[in-house]
Every structure is written in structure tokens, then in C-alpha cells.
Amino acid sequence: MPGFLKRAEQKLLLNKPLIWSTRVHLVLYYGILYNLLLAGLSYLAPLDVLGDTNEEYWISFQIIIAAIAGIIWLIYLLRFNVFKKYGTIKPLHALTTFLLYFVSTGIIVLSVFIYPVVESVRVNLMYSDIVLVQDINNLTLKICQLEHQVLNRKWGYDTVAVVENGKSGGRIIEHEAIYKDTTPDGAPIWSHALVAMDTATFNSTLAGIDSVVKLNDTMYLFYNTPRLQFMSGYMLAVYSKEKLLSSFDLYNRALKHPPTEAAMHTIAKELNELERKYLGGKKAGTYGGDTQPDETPGDYILKHYPLVDINNNITTITSKKFDFSERHLAEYIRLFYYFTLGITLLIFIFRHTTVQTFFLSLLVGVLLLILTTMILSFTNNNSAIMDWIVCYALLFFARSIFTFSSTKRSVVNGIFINLFVFMAPVFPLLVFGMFYEWNEKRYYAGHGNYEGFFLKQYLPYAEIAGPVLFLVLLATYINKLYRRWYSLPEN
Amino acid sequence: MHSRIAEIQSYLRHNDHSLAVRRILDASLDTADGALLQEAIQVSQAYRQYKQAELPTTFFESAHNLLNKLNTVTERFVEQSTRLVTARDISKSYNSGNFSLQPISMQVNTGDVLGVVGENGNGKTTLLRCMAGQLALDSGELDFPLLDHPDHYDIKHHLAFIPQRIPRWYGLLKDNLHFAAAISGVTGEANSIMVDFMLERLDLTPYAHLTWTQISSGYRTRFEIARILLQKPRLLILDEPLANLDINAQQSILTDLRFMAKSVHNPMGILLSSQQLHEVEKIADTVLLIKNGSCLFRTGEQEKTATSFVVELETTANRETLLQVLNGNSELQFNGGFYTITSKELPAQELLSKLVAGNIAITYFRDITHSTKRYI
Numbered sequence: 001m002p003g004f005l006k007r008a009e010q011k012l013l014l015n016k017p018l019i020w021s022t023r024v025h026l027v028l029y030y031g032i033l034y035n036l037l038l039a040g041l042s043y044l045a046p047l048d049v050l051g052d053t054n055e056e057y058w059i060s061f062q063i064i065i066a067a068i069a070g071i072i073w074l075i076y077l078l079r080f081n082v083f084k085k086y087g088t089i090k091p092l093h094a095l096t097t098f099l100l101y102f103v104s105t106g107i108i109v110l111s112v113f114i115y116p117v118v119e120s121v122r123v124n125l126m127y128s129d130i131v132l133v134q135d136i137n138n139l140t141l142k143i144c145q146l147e148h149q150v151l152n153r154k155w156g157y158d159t160v161a162v163v164e165n166g167k168s169g170g171r172i173i174e175h176e177a178i179y180k181d182t183t184p185d186g187a188p189i190w191s192h193a194l195v196a197m198d199t200a201t202f203n204s205t206l207a208g209i210d211s212v213v214k215l216n217d218t219m220y221l222f223y224n225t226p227r228l229q230f231m232s233g234y235m236l237a238v239y240s241k242e243k244l245l246s247s248f249d250l251y252n253r254a255l256k257h258p259p260t261e262a263a264m265h266t267i268a269k270e271l272n273e274l275e276r277k278y279l280g281g282k283k284a285g286t287y288g289g290d291t292q293p294d295e296t297p298g299d300y301i302l303k304h305y306p307l308v309d310i311n312n313n314i315t316t317i318t319s320k321k322f323d324f325s326e327r328h329l330a331e332y333i334r335l336f337y338y339f340t341l342g343i344t345l346l347i348f349i350f351r352h353t354t355v356q357t358f359f360l361s362l363l364v365g366v367l368l369l370i371l372t373t374m375i376l377s378f379t380n381n382n383s384a385i386m387d388w389i390v391c392y393a394l395l396f397f398a399r400s401i402f403t404f405s406s407t408k409r410s411v412v413n414g415i416f417i418n419l420f421v422f423m424a425p426v427f428p429l430l431v432f433g434m435f436y437e438w439n440e441k442r443y444y445a446g447h448g449n450y451e452g453f454f455l456k457q458y459l460p461y462a463e464i465a466g467p468v469l470f471l472v473l474l475a476t477y478i479n480k481l482y483r484r485w486y487s488l489p490e491n
Numbered sequence: 492m493h494s495r496i497a498e499i500q501s502y503l504r505h506n507d508h509s510l511a512v513r514r515i516l517d518a519s520l521d522t523a524d525g526a527l528l529q530e531a532i533q534v535s536q537a538y539r540q541y542k543q544a545e546l547p548t549t550f551f552e553s554a555h556n557l558l559n560k561l562n563t564v565t566e567r568f569v570e571q572s573t574r575l576v577t578a579r580d581i582s583k584s585y586n587s588g589n590f591s592l593q594p595i596s597m598q599v600n601t602g603d604v605l606g607v608v609g610e611n612g613n614g615k616t617t618l619l620r621c622m623a624g625q626l627a628l629d630s631g632e633l634d635f636p637l638l639d640h641p642d643h644y645d646i647k648h649h650l651a652f653i654p655q656r657i658p659r660w661y662g663l664l665k666d667n668l669h670f671a672a673a674i675s676g677v678t679g680e681a682n683s684i685m686v687d688f689m690l691e692r693l694d695l696t697p698y699a700h701l702t703w704t705q706i707s708s709g710y711r712t713r714f715e716i717a718r719i720l721l722q723k724p725r726l727l728i729l730d731e732p733l734a735n736l737d738i739n740a741q742q743s744i745l746t747d748l749r750f751m752a753k754s755v756h757n758p759m760g761i762l763l764s765s766q767q768l769h770e771v772e773k774i775a776d777t778v779l780l781i782k783n784g785s786c787l788f789r790t791g792e793q794e795k796t797a798t799s800f801v802v803e804l805e806t807t808a809n810r811e812t813l814l815q816v817l818n819g820n821s822e823l824q825f826n827g828g829f830y831t832i833t834s835k836e837l838p839a840q841e842l843l844s845k846l847v848a849g850n851i852a853i854t855y856f857r858d859i860t861h862s863t864k865r866y867i
Contacts, residue, residue, distance in 0.1 A: 017673035080667075085674055490625065
């Protein structure tokens with residue numbers, strides 16, 4: 001142990017026994033040190049950007065290390081307990097200890113996320129959004145340029161009839177005709193249909209159409225460029241400021257002004273380099289067999305160019321790049337938070353109850369869950385599980401109040417208290433879940449579908465209300481509850 | 492000069508150095524002066540350093556200097572007795588087994604040492620655990636007048652219970668002591684001083700850096716007592732504290748407990764159970780004899796109603812010789828080890844004189860007229 005840490009440990013022991021007994025200072029120091037070391041190792045470890053990620057191996061290994069670290073910490077933690085020694089405790093004792101346990105558990109759990117984060121950072125450094133988008137655009141542009149004769153087909157169109165507002169209520173396909181038409185020489189063209197739209201829908205659709213021909217005041221032909229963008233780009237379209245070229249852009253750049261014969265060789269060479277870059281030196285597979293007379297341009301392109309493999313590799317790159325993007329970040333934060341919260345609650349309960357009561361509480365909790373799901377399965381009413389769990393939570397709370405009038409320490413009371421404390425942080429979520437199910441059923445009964453049912457947007461409020469409620473309870477009710485229960489004489 | 496200071500100087504003069512050092516520590520603690528306390532710790536450390544050899548003059552000089560300083564603040568040695576706990580007809584029955592603790596009443600004041608004696612399985616531990624608030628009472632009540640509307644946590648914060656089997660400690664022994672003092676509000680520099688004081692007071696300094704598994708059971712008891720005392724309890728309850736101690740340690744611990752009970756710094760009441768009847772009776776103000784869950788005898792009350800004098804005697808003489816010497820004034824019982832002599836007329840002193848005059852070789856003689864021993 002370094003000198004400053006020993007001094008800090010001694011100072012905490014003599015002045016802040018509560019903080020000292022949680023060993024948060026040791027966990028923070030060694031935890032941060034270990035996480036930095038792990039980050040360094042993750043940064044230096046070989047990385048196959050185009051290949052599948054190794055994160056599951058690292059995560060599995062790290063879970064074992066974290067579990068060992070957690071056990072070592074708990075062994076240290078179990079040694080000293082201000083509460084169980086009836087030491088002097090302040091009113092916010094429970095809140096303080098819970099937060100310290102949370103921080104300590106969080107540092108340990110965080111180590112599991114280190115490798116995925118570092119991997120994402122490394123991939124982002126190697127392939128910026130701009131570079132990726134430009135490469136994809138160049139790939140498709142060069143393919144379009146090289147195969148402009150194959151790709152330059154007639155455009156498909158939809159015939160659009162504009163009707164009065166309110167009559168159609170949006171877009172109505174009066175005559176559905178999704179079919180493949182052919183030119184006299186057998187080359188395929190895009191499907192077209194007759195569509196009726198009201199004015200509002202017409203105006204909003206017009207903005208996204210590549211080309212329009214007006215037949216009269218109420219009849220239009222909406223032309224869409226044939227598919228020229230053969231790369232998916234995964235989440236680049238969502239997160240990158242640089243945009244992928246649309247089929248219309250590619251048509252204008254490659255097919256409207258095709259390259260000269262002299263430039264073709266250079267284009268082919270550049271395309272080859274790009275392919276090598278995104279194939280990683282591996283030989284690409286061929287798909288689809290020989291060219292068929294009625295195949296689409298897309299089929300033709302996929303047969304002649306290794307776009308499937310390149311697409312897969314780019315998808316691999318972007319999935320690593322955007323592993324912690326906004327959409328996924330929320331999921332990871334939830335994963336981190338709920339896992340840490342669960343472990344912290346178990347530790348907190350263990351530190352405030354007897355060993356026997358703790359394990360009996362676990363047993364009762366598991367048995368209750370199994371029995372409830374069994375009963376609901378037999379009654380074929382799985383959606384009522386939220387109702388039951390909310391009832392349990394209320395029952396545990398109600399029973400815990402009896403502690404204040406008890407004169408003896410009862411194991412049963414202890415179990416109810418522990419289960420109530422465990423469920424308290426997620427109680428608003430449970431109520432939201434129950435409310436959501438009720439309303440979802442009613443909405444479906446009234447509308448026949450779930451369109452327009454947007455209750456999910458209130459989920460974050462329930463998630464935030466949970467910890468806020470719990471912290472308030474910790475500082476007020478739970479503190480007193482454990483103090484009362486634990487100090488009661490036994491029978 | 493204050494009587495306490497004079498007493499300590501007398502110990503020093505008569506080479507009772509160990510006792511003198513302990514009393515110096517107690518006196519300096521009672522002044523509540525950190526500087527004097529640190530000086531006393533230094534005197535104790537100097538004693539410990541040289542006690543196997545001849546003590547140097549510097550030790551005596553420093554001891555006398557300190558005593559002179561203590562003598563200037565003796566107005567702080569004010570003893571007050573206050574009621575700590577009153578138990579009124581407390582009783583307890585176990586659902587399993589056939590044992591019941593019958594209604595017992597008692598009162599413990601600060602400075603009191605109350606002993607509970609009896610054979611195994613008669614209710615000593617049950618009584619102590621009831622007093623400690625660990626067992627729920629079936630009837631009766633416990634009253635703690637010094638605490639204002641206490642809840643059970645407050646009660647357990649202010650009293651301490653040392654069970655027969657002391658739970659294991661983890662980590663360094665000294666860290667445990669620091670922790671115990673800190674959770675009772677003794678923090679910072681005062682914490683260090685108090686822990687050093689307690690280590691010196693109970694002669695534990697050489698073992699402070701060790702762990703639980705590295706010390707003997709006797710020292711574990713001492714460390715546990717040190718830990719408890721650092722928490723400054725008002726009522727100290729000990730269940731068979733002498734069980735793991737050698738005879739010298741038993742004497743020493745009991746004497747120390749007696750002094751600590753009467754401390755000015757942290758006066759407390761002590762309730763302890765033991766099989767060592769005579770040792771407990773020497774230091775206890777009151778002794779309760781528990782038999783089959785009932786309080787059979789209580790010293791201080793029933794001794795006034797003792798109807799005969801009783802002594803124990805161990806001798807090489809035979810029964811006939813003894814009867815001849817006693818000349819029919821007493822009853823004689825022999826248990827295979829020693830004789831119990833009961834006499835309605837002759838008090839213990841006169842019995843002893845008769846035996847000496849009759850040239851009886853006496854190995855062991857004890858007056859148990861007022862002892863619980865006679866009822867066991």
C-alpha cells in the first residue's frame with residue numbers, strides 16, 4: 001500500500017470510522033488503478049477491426065476478475081460494521097453507507113465495460129466517420145461508373161392522384177401493382193402503382209421524390225431512381241454528419257455523365273484499392289453464380305463485386321464505432337446501473353440484518369417469484385405479473401411498519417423489511433409497468449391496434465423516480481426501520 | 492496530599508510497581524487531561540521496558556513528578572454514584588427445554604460490581620443476556636434512568652456485553668481498538684491516546700500489532716475488555732470473563748475492573764458471572780447465587796440473617812482429632828477434599844484459634860459464613 005494511502009487509511013480510521021469500514025478508499029484507489037491498467041492493456045492488445053469483436057472473451061474474463069475483486073472487498077467489508085456494533089450513527093448513516101457501497105460496486109462493475117469502450121475508441125480513431133462515408137461513397141460511385149451501362153435503366157414511377165383533404169386521410173394505394181415490368185429487350189424496370197393522396201400527404205411526399213412529371217393539376221408521375229446504393233453503412237446514416245450518397249446523387253454523378261474509357265482503368269485501380277482496404281487482405285467470396293438474362297442490376301453488381309463481404313466488414317467496423325452511440329449508450333447505462341444497484345442493495349441489506357434473515361430473505365424472494373409465475377402460467381394470465389409484484393411490494397412495506405410496535409426481533413419481520421428495501425428503488429418502475437399493461441390492453445380494445453399508444457415515453461420518469469424515492473426513504477424511513485429491528489431483543 | 496496519590500506512593504515505596512503503574516494510569520485518566528495521560532503512558536512504557544531488570548531512578552523520578560502534578564488537580568477526583576439500571580421482576584422462559592428464569596430484581600449503580608454465581612445451567616447467562624437487552628423478557632421491566640427515552644439501539648450503545656465465547660476479530664488488534672473508540676465518538680488525537688492508554692493499562696502493548704489467531708485465549712479476553720472499555724459503556728456485563736485466564740490474570744483483571752468501575756472519567760456498573768466464587772466475592776459489592784433459575788442468596792441482604800458460622804478447612808488431621816479439638820461445639824462435614832465446619836456459637840476467628848491451639852496442621856482455611864459457597 002503506498003504511503004499516502006496508508007496515511008489516508010489511518011486518518012479515516014481515527015476520524016471517520018463509517019467511511020473507513022466501507023473501505024471505499026481502497027476500492028477506489030485499486031479499482032481506478034486496475035481500470036487504467038486494463039484500459040492500457042486493451043489499447044495495446046491486437047485488434048482485428050474487420051473481424052468479429054473479442055469483447056465477449058474479455059468481458060467473460062473480466063467478470064471473473066470482478067467477482068473475485070468483489071469477494072475480496074466483501075471479506076474486508078465484513079470485518080467492521082458500525083451499525084452492528086451499535087456505534088454512534090448519524091441520521092444520514094444509511095444514505096451515506098449506501099452511496100459508498102454504490103460507488104465501490106460501481107468501480108468494480110465498470111471494469112467489465114473497459115475493453116468494449118477502448119475497442120470503440122480505437123476503431124473510431126482508425127476509421128473516422130468522414131473517412132468511412134467517403135470510402136463508401138467512392139466505392140459505390142466507382143462501381144456505378146464502371147457499370148454505368150448495366151445500371152442505366154428506365155426509372156420506375158408511381159402515378160399519383162391528388163384528392164381532397166380529409167377524403168383519403170393520408171396515402172391510399174387504390175391499385176396495388178408491385179410488379180416487375182420489362183422493356184422489349186427483356187431488361188427489367190421498377191414497379192409502379194396508382195396511388196391516391198390528399199394534399200398534405202402529397203406535399204410531404206413530394207420533398208422526397210427524385211423526379212416529378214405533372215400530367216395535370218391532379219395527376220402526377222413520381223419517379224424514383226433505380227437502386228444504385230449497394231452499401232448499407234449500418235448506423236452511419238444516423239450518427240455521421242457526412243451523408244452517404246443517395247441513388248439520385250449517384251445517378252447524377254456516375255450515370256448522367258459516365259466516365260471516358262481512358263478513365264476506366266484508373267477508376268478500376270482505385271476501386272481495387274478500396275476493396276483491399278475493406279477486405280483486409282482476405283479473398284472475397286462470390287455469390288449467385290453466372291449472370292442471368294433477367295436478373296436485376298443489383299444482382300449483377302453483387303455477382304461481380306465483393307460487396308457482401310465489404311458490407312459485412314463495414315458493418316463490423318460501424319458496430320464497433322457506434323457501440324456506445326446514443327441508442328446503445330442508454331442500454332449500457334441501464335445495464336451498469338441496475339446491475340450495480342442490485343449488488344449494492346444486497347450488500348446494504350446484508351450489513352443491516354442478520355445472516356440468517358438475509359439468506360432466508362433471498363430464499364423467500366426467489367420462491368415467491370417462482371410460485372407467482374407458476375400460478376399465472378396455469379391461469380394463462382401472464383400479463384398480471386406486474387400486478388402481483390406491485391401487491392407484494394405494498395405488502396412488504398405494510399408489514400415492515402409493524403416493526404415499530406414489536407417488542408421482539410422477528411425473522412419474519414426481518415424478511416419483509418429486506419424484501420421491501422430490495423424492491424423500493426424499482427417500485428415506480430413496477431407501478432409504471434402495471435399501468436402500462438392496463439392501458440395497453442384498453443387501447444387495443446378501443447382501437448384494434450397499438451398505433452398511437454405512446455405511454456413508453458414516460459418510462460425515463462419512472463426510472464428516475466425510483467432512485468429518488470429510495471434515497472429519500474433511506475434517509476428517513478429505512479434508517480429507522482433497521483435501527484429498530486436490529487436492536488430489538490430476540491426471543 | 493490526596494489519599495489516592497498517597498496510596499500510589501505507598502505502592503511505589505513497597506515495590507508494588509505493577510499496581511502503582513496501573514493506579515497512576517487510572518488517576519491520570521480521571522483528570523481528563525491529555526498531557527497528563529500521555530505522561531502516564533510514558534511512565535508505563537518505561538516500566539514495561541525495565542520491569543524484568545532493576546528499575547532505573549529515572550522511572551521513579553518521572554513517576555513522582557507525575558504524581559505531584561496529579562496531586563494539583565485532585566479536585567477532579569469526585570466520585571458520584573448514580574443509578575444505572577433497575578431490573579424489576581424480570582423473568583424469561585424458553586419454549587424448548589424446561590428452563591425458566593424466575594422473577595429477579597436488582598439494581599446496579601455506577602461504581603458497583605455485581606457478581607452472579609451458580610452452577611452450570613442454572614440461568615446465569617440467561618440473566619445476563621436479559622440485562623443486556625439481548626433476550627426479550629416474558630415479564631418485568633428494565634429501567635435505564637440515565638438515558639432519556641432510549642430506544643433499544645441507544646440502550647445497547649450504552650451498555651456492553653462480553654459473552655463467554657468472544658467472537659473472532661479480524662485485522663490488526665490495534666485497528667480494532669481504534670475502530671471501537673472511533674465509533675463511540677473518540678476521534679483524532681484523542682483516539683490514539685486512549686488506545687495507547689488502554690494497551691498500557693491492560694498490558695497489551697507488546698501484542699497490539701498482532702492478529703487474533705496469534706494470541707492466547709487469555710489475551711483475547713483482555714483485548715475484548717480493552718475494546719469494550721474504549722466504547723465507554725455505562726454498564727459492563729461480562730459472562731464468565733475469568734474462564735480463560737490464569738490465576739494471576741484473574742486477580743489482576745478483577746482488580747482492574749473494580750478500579751475502572753469507580754473511575755471518575757467513565758464511572759460504570761459491572762455485572763459479571765463466574766464460577767470463581769471467592770475471587771468474585773472479593774471484589775463484588777453484591778453477589779447473587781442463582782440456582783434453577785431463582786436467586787437463592789444475595790450477599791448484603793441475607794448475611795445479616797445468617798444463623799451459624801461456617802468455615803472450610805483443609806487439613807492432614809483426621810476427623811476424630813478435629814472433633815476432639817472442637818469439643819462438640821460444631822458440626823463437621825467432609826467432602827473428600829476438605830471439611831466444612833458449622834458452629835452456632837463460635838465465629839470463624841475463634842474456630843481458627845481453637846484449631847491452632849489444638850496443633851491442627853492447617854493447609855487451607857476460609858470463612859464462608861457470608862459467602863454463597865455455603866449454599867451451593
